[in-house]
Amino acid sequence: MADRDPSKPDDTGDQLVDYLRGLLKTSTELPPERVLAEDLKVSRHSLRKALKVLRDSGELNPAKTGRRASSEVSTTSTRLVQSTNPLEVMEMRLMIEPPLARLAALRASPDEIARILQTARTPTEVSPAQADQDFHRAVAAGSRNSLASELHILLHRVQNDARLRFTDSDSDENTTVERVRARDIEHQKIAEAIAGRDPLEAERAMYDHLERTQRKLMGLGMRPGDAA
Numbered sequence: 001m002a003d004r005d006p007s008k009p010d011d012t013g014d015q016l017v018d019y020l021r022g023l024l025k026t027s028t029e030l031p032p033e034r035v036l037a038e039d040l041k042v043s044r045h046s047l048r049k050a051l052k053v054l055r056d057s058g059e060l061n062p063a064k065t066g067r068r069a070s071s072e073v074s075t076t077s078t079r080l081v082q083s084t085n086p087l088e089v090m091e092m093r094l095m096i097e098p099p100l101a102r103l104a105a106l107r108a109s110p111d112e113i114a115r116i117l118q119t120a121r122t123p124t125e126v127s128p129a130q131a132d133q134d135f136h137r138a139v140a141a142g143s144r145n146s147l148a149s150e151l152h153i154l155l156h157r158v159q160n161d162a163r164l165r166f167t168d169s170d171s172d173e174n175t176t177v178e179r180v181r182a183r184d185i186e187h188q189k190i191a192e193a194i195a196g197r198d199p200l201e202a203e204r205a206m207y208d209h210l211e212r213t214q215r216k217l218m219g220l221g222m223r224p225g226d227a228a
Contacts (some may be wrong), residue, residue, distance in 0.1 A: 014111075016042060016050040023069030024059060025126070032182035035223045056141055058148070060136070089159045094207065095153060097136065100143040101190055101206035105199040113195050116142055121184050128180050135187050140207070142194065186212075 019040070023030060030036060030051075037047045054060035108116065116138045122131040133156060140152040186209040193202035 016040075016046060017053050018198060020050055020054060022060065024054070030060070030079070031197035034080075040210050052101070056146070084158065086159075086217055088122065089155065090210065090217055092155055093159075093215065096148065097210060098203045098207040100140050100148055100152065101143070101194060102199040103148075104139050104142030105197055105202040107144040107192045108194060112142040114207070116191045116194055120187040122180050128183075131180075132183065132187075139190065195222065 020030065031039070033044060033047060033051070037044050040047070051060065104112070104116065116135070119131065119135040119138045121130060126134070136156065137153070140149045143149065186205070190202060190205040190209060193205050
């Protein structure tokens with residue numbers, strides 16, 4: 001057997017997950033399992049376990065089971081985009097995400113909490129939109145409710161469609177440093193409540209965070225301290 005490339009991960013869980021996470025920073029899709037396992041010189045079993053971690057956390061799209069399944073997902077998203085509007089998306093987020101934050105405070109593992117805390121701050125190498133999505137996906141994964149997490153991923157997929165972007169200022173190019181900083185403060189408040197195992201505060205902080213976005217969407221004006 002050929003010597004292992006020292007730049008590639010060992011056949012262990014955390015290191016393999018971190019390596020795959022790094023690959024996803026430059027691409028939204030990974031090579032097929034067979035190709036990836038051969039390239040990394042890891043077992044298919046270990047690779048599938050690592051991929052499951054990323055899918056459960058919302059960092060990787062659900063596994064495709066063929067062209068038909070992929071087409072069905074795309075068709076569902078398109079149909080939802082055509083039948084909804086930004087107000088409905090925000091209403092659903094307000095219904096789903098605060099309870100997920102509460103569950104995360106009760107159920108999240110130490111590793112999931114570490115991920116939530118990490119994604120609460122926007123890295124310089126990640127776009128503001130991606131950083132925001134990473135945080136909310138991490139919270140959903142920490143809820144340990146797989147059905148709710150899948151619904152959350154679908155909801156964000158619909159919201160991310162350009163046809164549902166409610167103002168031009170939502171583009172990464174127009175996201176100000178001040179806005180990112182204010183949003184990070186709100187994210188950190190949610191993350192700290194989850195890390196502190198305070199379900200009521202986590203739920204309240206998530207609701208307040210999303211309600212500020214809803215107020216902006218509805219043109220109701222912002223209150224002192226809101227992320228513009």
